[in-house]
Amino acid sequence: MIRDNQAIFNRIAEQVDSRRAELGVPGATFGLMINGESYTGGIGLTHVEHPLPVTDETIFQIGSITKTVTATAMMRLVERGKLDMGAAVRDYLPDFRVRDEAVSKQVQVWHLLTHLAGWTGDVFSDTGDNDDAAERYVSAMSAFEQLAPLGQVFSYNNASFCVAGRIIEALTGLTYEAAIQAMIFEPLGMERSFFFPHQVMLHRFAAGHQLAENEAKVLSPWAIPRGMNAAGGISCRIKDLLKYGAFHLGDGSPLLRRESLEYMQRMHSPAMPYMGTCGLSWMRSRHSGTDLLWHTGGTNGQNAVLALVPECQLSLGMMTNGETGTALRDWYMKAALREFCAIEIPEPQAIESSVAELAPYVGFYRGTMRAIELGMESGGLRAAIVARGGMPSNREQTDMPPAPVARCGVDQLLVLEGEFKGARADFIRDDSGAIRYLRFGSRIHVRQ
16 A cells, blocks of 8 residues: 555644644744655744744754764764864864863763763853854863763753864864854755844744743743854754755764764763663654664754654754744654654553652752752652743743652652643662652752
């Protein structure tokens, strides 16, 4: 029986539109490429104050999916003999330092691309719009605190990729943005992929939104600081994102040898028990007996996902312009994987637990962006999650009431209600068995 891929895609697209409306997401662009055939679409509006229809040509921010592009550029430098993944960062940036001098000397390039550096990773300092923005950001990292030992704990780290971007600059003699344009965008034909607002504004583009009292509010600033472009600065149309994904599936492009693509995609570090492992920038998981590569991205009111299934030769992506777009992108990814690759991603299930089983988790955990207090109430565990800062934004900050959480695995938690409903967390113990960290949002929070 011949499968009608267009009909299947259209059916999913109809459901995406209804779910978008339910979630209050102003707009989304999405698509997939399977066995070389591409299907794309757009729904909703670009901007609630200056609305235009979203199409598959509308430019959105892809956020941290940019990290895979940074890693790809570094692999190109490896193939040219200019970079060694096992070399010390100081071999390329002699003045590099964080607060811990031993880590400053010992950190290697591959640590940067696998979230194993262990230092503070979420400082969104604005170091200006000039060509020295990345250099200035990395220089300011001399004050960054070490939260975990080098190479031992996966904790999502934006700053590490800023260092990687600075290495690209040092080895190419170009700005990071110019290097990516020459090394990735141009050879792959990514004609609507940009870093700078003055480039994006010449095309139809989406603004980020926050949903407040059932109304969408435009968020600013539109872009992240230039010094952090290597961690999350790319904006593009869905067609370019899928083209990039197809390249990583091995579409025959001479940009990287197949061995280099496979090297990026193999396991380089364990990640979170409910997520899988980490390659060079790519997240890796396995569902229904099939391997999945993926990365998500979130900026100021925009959310995106790119997922690859090598076995099915499938690349899928979605970009949204609302904070609640995370739920939409996750639903779309699961629906597309189910329909096109027969992959089921199970939902976590709460486990009934006694007070004695939950009591060891009670405590206060401090992170860079959030502080989390876990306490007992009426025989159950509740989490008070307080924002401590992050990306500069006009987002309205409100105190969130403590939300009930439950165990969903060994040393794993599931948020049951509230803004973070469905989010998962896990505890990391030291050699003595004592809880040292709570990992939430992929970041470690140190027990106080």
